Amino acid sequence: MLKRIKKWLGLEMPRPVVPNELWDRIESGLPFLAFLTVSDRLRLRELALDFLADKEFHGAQGLELTDEILLGIALQASLPVLNIGLEAYHGWVGIIVYPGDFVIPRHEVDEAGVVHSYDDEVLGEAWAGGPVLVSWFGGHHPIGVNVVIHEFAHKLDMANGEADGFPALPARMSRRDWAAAFTPAYEKLCAQVDADEMTALDPYASENPGEFFAVASEAFFETPGQLRDAFPAVYDQLKSYYGLDPAAGEAGLRAEPDPHRGAT
Template identity: 70%
Template sequence: MFGKLRNWLGFEQTLVDVPVEMWTRVEARLPFLDYLEPDDRARLRLMARQLLAEKQFHGAQGMELSDEIMLGIALQACLPVLNIGLQAYRGWVGIIVYPGDFVIPRHEMDEDGVVHEYDDEVLGEAWEGGPVIVSWFDDGGTPAPDGVNVVIHEFAHKLDMENGGVDGLPPLPAHMSRRDWATAFTAAYDALCEQVDSGAEPVLDPYASEHPGEFFAVASEVFFEQPGYLRSVFPAVYAQLSAYYGLDPAAGEARCLRQTSTLPS
């Protein structure tokens, strides 16, 4: 349905109609969307429909993309830009979906000028000026623990790339301070690296210690999926992300927990 209704020739694009039953099925697999206020939830749905009209989805390795897969990706991709706007994703059109993790050939030169070639097994990849590549698994998502979200991770990289490269510092709105951002993120990143280097159990996915850009992307995943946890381990980072994304998902998570605790047993 979605593919047939798109217009890729530059004319006015048509927003797809999504049946109520499909919203229910897809959103049931994304419980962290319950942390949004009702008005924000409605805006997210509209933005997801807009993204479906603007971007081209492609299945890799013969993967057939269902409407539910594309809608699930669109909802997660739009969550970080709900209050930033889809213009943050301008300049590229492709979203490539693999049936599971995939391998990317890498070529790296060491300090001695020796080129090393290897295959890197990944769940996603975002290219500056190019497509976003994500994995999708048969269970309707990724085989990941709570707080890990490959779609949010890769689209956070796209936000980071807006001002060139991936350095963990996306373009900030006027009301935010680069100094405050750097202070919060540098302290948290250094603390995580120390945990990883010492062999202690890291409070975030150790992949976040690879680079400040990866720390921002991983922190963004946890911000949306486990916001109360992120606020407890890195409160300054949570505060910066809350100001940047214009959302307070920890409050929504607390509300959902209260509602669950009052349900009759």
């Protein structure tokens, strides 16, 4: 069904209709979408269809791209730009989906000029000006680890250059305020990792400021209350940048009465 979207749009035919049962089944595997308002969830569905019409998907290692995979990735990739717009993803079209983690050959030159080659096992990677590579594990992943959101946060970061943790900010935001929030948070996390302490974010965020932004973005959408408690200034900056407040939605869900409580 979804593979015909571009053809239909090119012929100016009506947008394909995705059954609610299919949306509901896919979204049930993405519980953090419940932090959105009803109107935002409906807007996200529409944006996901626009995303699918704009990008080209390829299954690697024989992976068959089902409607569930395509919609699942599109929903997650569209979430960060729900209030930014798909134009933030301009300049590239390819998304390569692997059936699990995969290996990328690396080559590094040390200070003596010696080239070291090795295989890097990864879950995803975003290439500047090129495609996004993501692994797919049937839509399931540990809470707070979201490969799709992570890699598409890198794409937002790369829109104004390298992935350095400073994406292009809207006019309402200040680069100085961004740095004042992110720099001490990154340094704090690095110190916690060095001291082998428990961290509110995946320790991988200590790799560099670009990874900190991507990991913090994962947490912003998946475990927003935890991020807000640990790094409130970072949460506030991401709230302004993404134009969403998922922690409020999460708190609202937790405050809802349990319909089964007291039942006999």
